[in-house]
Amino acid sequence: MVVAVLPPLVLGVLFLAAWQTWIIVSDVQPYVIPRPTDILASFIDDFDLVWRASLVTGMNALVGLVLGSVFGFVVAVLTNRFRFVSEVVNPLAITIAAIPAVVIVGVLNNMYALDSQIPRRIMVTISVFFVVFVQVAKGLRQNDATQMELMRSYAATPFDTLKKVRLPNTMPFFFTGVRTAAPLALIIALVSEYFGGTQNGLGSKISGTLNSSNKALGFAYVLGGALVGLLFFAGSNLLEYLVVPWRRRARSK
Amino acid sequence: METPMTSPSQPAVVVTGLNKIFNHGQPNQVDALVDIDLEVQPGEFISLIGPSGCGKSTLLRLVADLLEPTSGAVTINGKSAHQARVDQDYGMAFQQSGLFEWRSVERNIELPLELKGWDKAKRRERAKEMLELVKLPEFAQHMPWQLSGGMQQRVAIARALASHPKLLLMDEPFGALDEMTREHMQAELLRICAAAGTTVIFVTHSIPEAVYLADRVVVMSPRPGRITEIVNVGLGRGRTELTREAGEFFARVTEVREALRGIEMADAARGIEDR
Numbered sequence: 001m002v003v004a005v006l007p008p009l010v011l012g013v014l015f016l017a018a019w020q021t022w023i024i025v026s027d028v029q030p031y032v033i034p035r036p037t038d039i040l041a042s043f044i045d046d047f048d049l050v051w052r053a054s055l056v057t058g059m060n061a062l063v064g065l066v067l068g069s070v071f072g073f074v075v076a077v078l079t080n081r082f083r084f085v086s087e088v089v090n091p092l093a094i095t096i097a098a099i100p101a102v103v104i105v106g107v108l109n110n111m112y113a114l115d116s117q118i119p120r121r122i123m124v125t126i127s128v129f130f131v132v133f134v135q136v137a138k139g140l141r142q143n144d145a146t147q148m149e150l151m152r153s154y155a156a157t158p159f160d161t162l163k164k165v166r167l168p169n170t171m172p173f174f175f176t177g178v179r180t181a182a183p184l185a186l187i188i189a190l191v192s193e194y195f196g197g198t199q200n201g202l203g204s205k206i207s208g209t210l211n212s213s214n215k216a217l218g219f220a221y222v223l224g225g226a227l228v229g230l231l232f233f234a235g236s237n238l239l240e241y242l243v244v245p246w247r248r249r250a251r252s253k
Numbered sequence: 254m255e256t257p258m259t260s261p262s263q264p265a266v267v268v269t270g271l272n273k274i275f276n277h278g279q280p281n282q283v284d285a286l287v288d289i290d291l292e293v294q295p296g297e298f299i300s301l302i303g304p305s306g307c308g309k310s311t312l313l314r315l316v317a318d319l320l321e322p323t324s325g326a327v328t329i330n331g332k333s334a335h336q337a338r339v340d341q342d343y344g345m346a347f348q349q350s351g352l353f354e355w356r357s358v359e360r361n362i363e364l365p366l367e368l369k370g371w372d373k374a375k376r377r378e379r380a381k382e383m384l385e386l387v388k389l390p391e392f393a394q395h396m397p398w399q400l401s402g403g404m405q406q407r408v409a410i411a412r413a414l415a416s417h418p419k420l421l422l423m424d425e426p427f428g429a430l431d432e433m434t435r436e437h438m439q440a441e442l443l444r445i446c447a448a449a450g451t452t453v454i455f456v457t458h459s460i461p462e463a464v465y466l467a468d469r470v471v472v473m474s475p476r477p478g479r480i481t482e483i484v485n486v487g488l489g490r491g492r493t494e495l496t497r498e499a500g501e502f503f504a505r506v507t508e509v510r511e512a513l514r515g516i517e518m519a520d521a522a523r524g525i526e527d528r
Contacts, residue, residue, distance in 0.1 A: 144349070144351065146347045146349040146350075146351030147351050147353065149319055149345075149347065149351075150345065150347075150351050152319055152338075153319060153338060153343070153345045154341060154364070154368045155339045155340075155341060155368075156368050160368060164353075164364070165353065168353070168355045171355075244355075245355075246354045246355045246396060
């Protein structure tokens with residue numbers, strides 16, 4: 001455990017030390033690039049500000065991540081189960097996926113009240129939906145031939161086969177989707193703040209403060225975003241660990 | 254509900270005029286099985302052996318109603334193969350154990366019973382009984398990946414036998430095991446099936462395995478798949494490790510080997526003619 005944690009930790013500390021040294025030695029002005037120690041100080045001093053902004057963006061990302069994952073999962077199961085659903089959904093899904101995300105936010109912002117977080121959440125939901133949908137659809141198609149023959153020999157109904165074989169088989173794929181989508185959700189939530197609406201989230205704060213002279217606070221917001229991202233990553237990993245215990249073996253090897 | 258006629262003399266499996274053609278009428282048409290007739294008596298152990306592509310696995314799947322015949326019929330204890338499958342009248346085991354990795358050993362064994370609608374207490378009791386039978390009682394709560402390949406295969410057999418089927422269909426179940434484990438499993442299988450009076454159809458690539466296990470070895474040949482010879486083993490019941498060293502055992506092994514070699518030579522001769 002210590003052996004696994006130590007190398008990246010050492011590398012990270014070395015990187016920060018090099019950054020700090022470079023700024024001191026080259027006499028870089030704090031309004032160009034702040035020192036890591038200043039960023040940390042700013043993060044602690046203005047924790048309240050960072051916390052509130054993180055909460056707004058984090059909540060947008062989380063709501064979108066949960067909704068997108070649920071929709072992605074349910075729609076993938078339906079398309080797998082009913083051919084006509086897949087005939088309707090697949091072309092539609094590809095078309096929507098091809099539309100640049102930012103355009104959708106712009107349109108949604110016009111549809112909702114100025115202080116609404118809903119457009120951002122919808123945007124995250126859509127982005128997450130595709131990632132999870134694609135993974136679950138893939139998982140549902142990959143079944144062990146022996147297990148399927150066994151279920152047929154038991155004269156199992158399609159519903160039983162879905163419930164007892166296809167869905168458990170798909171769970172690792174689902175969580176691969178969620179893990180991939182978790183950082184994406186945060187990035188989309190952040191970026192979608194650039195296109196108007198209430199300026200109280202991490203995205204707006206970062207773009208606002210980084211253009212001002214208080215670069216240390218800007219970087220403190222970035223640090224806040226990174227910590228939320230880490231939390232998402234850890235959360236989705238923990239969820240997978242709890243829901244798909246049979247995968248622990250494969251990971252531990 | 255169909256009530257089959259049951260009489261002591263009724264065969265366990267009857268295969269009549271069975272044909273299976275894949276991709277019928279297309280350029281890649283394969284005559285997998287041609288005019289197969291076979292009758293298996295209750296409690297009998299049949300080995301199906303032959304080179305790759307002789308259709309032995311296809312034949313097993315037709316008996317199991319996992320495939321539809323092109324023509325001909327399969328009857329299991331007087332029922333159609335389809336009805337037998339719906340009634341879960343047979344158990345099945347494959348080369349891959351096919352254990353469900355998210356289920357514990359006992360819940361794997363319970364799965365066919367679950368699908369039959371048995372209540373939990375009854376399922377648990379039967380799983381326990383089956384684990385005793387395959388000598389793994391202390392592994393009920395284990396997960397499949399915690400078991401060795403041989404143990405996984407034993408669980409698969411326990412699962413195949415969980416509903417006490419009269420017929421067991423096996424497709425190279427010991428193919429992936431090492432030789433020692435394999436011989437041990439063969440002896441175990443004979444013991445289990447003899448105790449329950451189970452009829453077995455067993456597909457294998459191994460000549461000694463086919464002879465050691467079977468009352469009759471059905472030798473098949475490819476292109477098109479057909480039965481070329483049926484060897485009566487006649488080593489009796491109660492076979493032990495000593496059976497593997499008996500002269501009669503080697504005589505039967507030789508007989509099966511020569512039947513298989515006949516197929517090879519016929520193939521080679523055809524090859525020469527083709528040129």
